[in-house]
Amino acid sequence: MKALGSxxxxxxxxxxxxxxxxLVPIRLDIQSEGQRYKDAFTxxxxxxxxxxxxxxxxxxxxxxxxxxFITQIAQSIQSQLSDFxxxxxxxxxxGEKIIPIKLDLRVNHTLIKDQFLWDLNNFESDPEEFxxxxxxxxxxxxxxxxxxxxxxxxxxxxxIATQSVASAKESRLSKKSRRGSDHGSASKASGLSMxxxxxxxxxxxxxxxxxxxxxxxxxVDLLTSEEVDALEAREERHAR
Amino acid sequence: MEAxxxxxxxxxxxxxxxxxxxxxxxxxxIERREFEEFFSESSINRTPKVYKEYRDFIxxxxxxxxxxxxxxxxxxxxxxxxxxxxxxxxxFLDRWGLINFSPSLNDNDTLxxxxxxxxxxxxxxxxxxxxxxxxxxxxxxxxxxxxxxxSGVKLPPLTSYxxxxxxxxxxxxxxLCGHCxxxxxxxxxxxxxxxxxxxxxxFKNGNYGGENNAADDFKLxxxxxxxVWTEEETLLLLESVLKHGDDWELIAQSVSTKTxxxxxxxxxxxxxxxxxxxxxxxxxxxxxxxxxxxxxxxKTDGQEHEETETREENEDGPPAxxxxxxxxxxxxxxxxxxxxxxxxxxxxxxxxxxxxxxxxALCDEASCPKEIFDTGDYTDSTVDRADGDKDTDMEEQKExxxxxxxxPVALRIRASVATALGAAAAQAKILADxxxxxxxxxxxxxxxxxxxKVQSKLKFLDQLELIMDAEEEVIEGGKETILQERISxxxxxxxxxxxxxxxHTYVK
Numbered sequence: 001m002k003a004l005g006s007x008x009x010x011x012x013x014x015x016x017x018x019x020x021x022x023l024v025p026i027r028l029d030i031q032s033e034g035q036r037y038k039d040a041f042t043x044x045x046x047x048x049x050x051x052x053x054x055x056x057x058x059x060x061x062x063x064x065x066x067x068x069f070i071t072q073i074a075q076s077i078q079s080q081l082s083d084f085x086x087x088x089x090x091x092x093x094x095g096e097k098i099i100p101i102k103l104d105l106r107v108n109h110t111l112i113k114d115q116f117l118w119d120l121n122n123f124e125s126d127p128e129e130f131x132x133x134x135x136x137x138x139x140x141x142x143x144x145x146x147x148x149x150x151x152x153x154x155x156x157x158x159x160i161a162t163q164s165v166a167s168a169k170e171s172r173l174s175k176k177s178r179r180g181s182d183h184g185s186a187s188k189a190s191g192l193s194m195x196x197x198x199x200x201x202x203x204x205x206x207x208x209x210x211x212x213x214x215x216x217x218x219x220v221d222l223l224t225s226e227e228v229d230a231l232e233a234r235e236e237r238h239a240r
Numbered sequence: 241m242e243a244x245x246x247x248x249x250x251x252x253x254x255x256x257x258x259x260x261x262x263x264x265x266x267x268x269x270i271e272r273r274e275f276e277e278f279f280s281e282s283s284i285n286r287t288p289k290v291y292k293e294y295r296d297f298i299x300x301x302x303x304x305x306x307x308x309x310x311x312x313x314x315x316x317x318x319x320x321x322x323x324x325x326x327x328x329x330x331x332f333l334d335r336w337g338l339i340n341f342s343p344s345l346n347d348n349d350t351l352x353x354x355x356x357x358x359x360x361x362x363x364x365x366x367x368x369x370x371x372x373x374x375x376x377x378x379x380x381x382x383x384x385x386x387x388x389x390x391s392g393v394k395l396p397p398l399t400s401y402x403x404x405x406x407x408x409x410x411x412x413x414x415x416l417c418g419h420c421x422x423x424x425x426x427x428x429x430x431x432x433x434x435x436x437x438x439x440x441x442x443f444k445n446g447n448y449g450g451e452n453n454a455a456d457d458f459k460l461x462x463x464x465x466x467x468v469w470t471e472e473e474t475l476l477l478l479e480s481v482l483k484h485g486d487d488w489e490l491i492a493q494s495v496s497t498k499t500x501x502x503x504x505x506x507x508x509x510x511x512x513x514x515x516x517x518x519x520x521x522x523x524x525x526x527x528x529x530x531x532x533x534x535x536x537x538x539k540t541d542g543q544e545h546e547e548t549e550t551r552e553e554n555e556d557g558p559p560a561x562x563x564x565x566x567x568x569x570x571x572x573x574x575x576x577x578x579x580x581x582x583x584x585x586x587x588x589x590x591x592x593x594x595x596x597x598x599x600x601a602l603c604d605e606a607s608c609p610k611e612i613f614d615t616g617d618y619t620d621s622t623v624d625r626a627d628g629d630k631d632t633d634m635e636e637q638k639e640x641x642x643x644x645x646x647x648p649v650a651l652r653i654r655a656s657v658a659t660a661l662g663a664a665a666a667q668a669k670i671l672a673d674x675x676x677x678x679x680x681x682x683x684x685x686x687x688x689x690x691x692x693k694v695q696s697k698l699k700f701l702d703q704l705e706l707i708m709d710a711e712e713e714v715i716e717g718g719k720e721t722i723l724q725e726r727i728s729x730x731x732x733x734x735x736x737x738x739x740x741x742x743x744h745t746y747v748k
Contacts, residue, residue: 119322137313
């Protein structure tokens with residue numbers, strides 16, 4: 001029986017990253033003794049916890065940072081991991097959520113701006129694969145760009161997933177008896193998901209309208225060293 | 241869409257034979273199976289209509305220009321929907337050859353990968369930039385091998401020799417000085433802001449080419465003076481190694497332009513450099529006086545040795561493995577004797593081929609008439625390069641240097657040394673092959689053992705299973721008997737007319 005009316009509401013799923021591999025994005029920004037360490041990478045939450053300290057030690061050794069960083073790095077990672085784990089026990093509603101993901105990042109000399117749609121319900125999605133294809137098709141040579149793109153995607157997915165947990169809790173608390181379509185309105189209220197019914201109905205076409213094409217096209221820029229320096233200086237100022 | 245196709249000219253699109261099930265108007269079973277999510281009616285954004293639109297759009301986009309390779313990113317912006325799903329459809333079509341199937345596309349792939357090979361500063365590994373244009377050093381094999389494997393699964397079409405090799409030879413020609421137009425031999429200076437390169441000479445002379453280029457605008461790139469070895473330097477190195485053996489300080493002094501480390505690394509790079517290192521520690525003094533003083537004697541010695549060599553070799557036959565160990569350990573024999581022993585370790589044909597090739601190479605380099613060697617009466621007057629011994633060829637060329645004196649005797653000595661080394665090369669190759677075969681054998685035995693282990697474990701587990709089955713049966717039987725007994729007890733109870741109440745309590 002067609003369940004179109006309830007727009008494909010599925011039962012709540014346990015919280016996890018809606019990607020093929022349940023990896024957590026971890027961001028580090030530690031300042032101490034006049035040195036600053038910024039990094040962003042993905043972590044597998046099922047790794048044993050002692051790995052965190054091992055990783056911190058190795059990083060400090062490889063980058064020749066002062067050893068005060070070890071505890072700070074380990075602590076930061078641990079706290080982000082425990083945040084993630086706190087969400088893990090809870091339910092989240094995924095429903096039919098196709099969200100636009102925006103990329104606007106600079107990695108060394110490469111600037112990438114892009115926008116595309118991502119289905120939160122698709123638990124086989126793979127940000128790393130997407131990033132690989134993007135870099136290959138656009139001929140990006142810097143090998144650091146791919147992981148940075150994948151990380152940015154993951155971060156956004158993580159944020160949305162946590163939001164959906166919060167909204168699920170909210171809807172459960174406030175409206176215990178009603179289900180289904182209410183959830184649909186709750187997710188739409190977040191303002192992010194697309195109006196799927198309209199898009200995928202029989203009358204409209206899946207081909208994007210011309211006016212939207214520019215928005216959804218990836219743009220890659222190669223900067224010269226001066227521009228990179230200028231941008232970095234601006235970012236520093238913003239950070240302060 | 242089909243109407244448009246047919247109203248224009250009827251264009252033929254090639255798709256592979258195994259994709260002939262594809263129809264414009266319909267969605268085939270294969271597609272249904274692959275993309276179940278579209279057909280399970282479980283979601284709004286995945287319907288058959290949507291799938292067909294994606295598919296048709298992608299194929300049409302490809303057919304707009306079949307000569308170019310369609311990338312996912314270029315069509316992604318046109319279609320609304322989850323990008324992962326779109327990629328799945330794209331990959332499906334790509335795999336079945338419904339898009340990106342065209343003979344020209346394979347070419348583009350490999351050629352572009354060759355073009356993208358960075359011909360930056362300096363030369364790629366494996367290619368030596370030589371000082372003298374008329375050197376005989378071959379510039380082949382290694383880089384080609386790397387590039388072929390890099391192009392991956394798509395086998396490149398049968399390109400011609402010149403196609404592939406001219407690309408690789410380019411590095412030599414690229415390094416033209418921006419100012420004087422000559423080739424930059426060892427190092428060149430690159431301008432920071434533009435792409436002007438000037439050679440060392442111009443830099444020293446202050447000709448920076450163009451206006452207002454200051455000296456600081458140039459930075460030194462490419463093979464620095466330390467990394468490029470001219471022939472003279474290599475000759476000096478070898479001679480000093482022969483003379484001084486392990487004393488690297490002295491060697492570095494004699495090869496004045498290179499540091500100690502450079503000498504060591506260069507020697508290791510040279511084929512049999514390590515052999516020389518090991519062997520020369522013993523024969524320090526014997527070789528030198530023989531060379532300088534008893535030239536005439538050596539000449540005749542050489543003749544005799546060559547002849548006895550050939551006779552020896554005919555008796556020796558193919559080398560055994562263990563003989564290798566005792567090869568260059570005798571430290572008191574003269575150079576010629578060592579050459580003879582080395583050459584005797586390999587088969588006779590190999591040694592003669594090596595000798596011929598060495599002599600031919602020498603003659604070409606020194607451009608002295610071949611008759612010098614003819615007087616020794618042990619080579620043919622017409623010498624052709626031995627095709628089967630390319631390895632030894634190249635090595636001998638590297639070993640031989642162009643000395644200005646060009647005494648016949650010196651040439652001969654060098655020829656014989658080169659022969660010996662060439663022979664040793666062949667020997668080494670044979671040994672390496674043997675080692676490899678042994679290794680493979682051992683690996684096979686190990687695998688065998690593992691298999692046996694696994695099999696015995698499986699047998700054990702099978703037996704365990706049987707035992708478990710038997711026990712299960714026994715337990716089943718036990719259960720049945722218990723059930724039977726209960727039934728009989730109940731029957732007895734009923735028959736004896738027990739009251740209802742008692743019944744309940746009992747049953748509970």
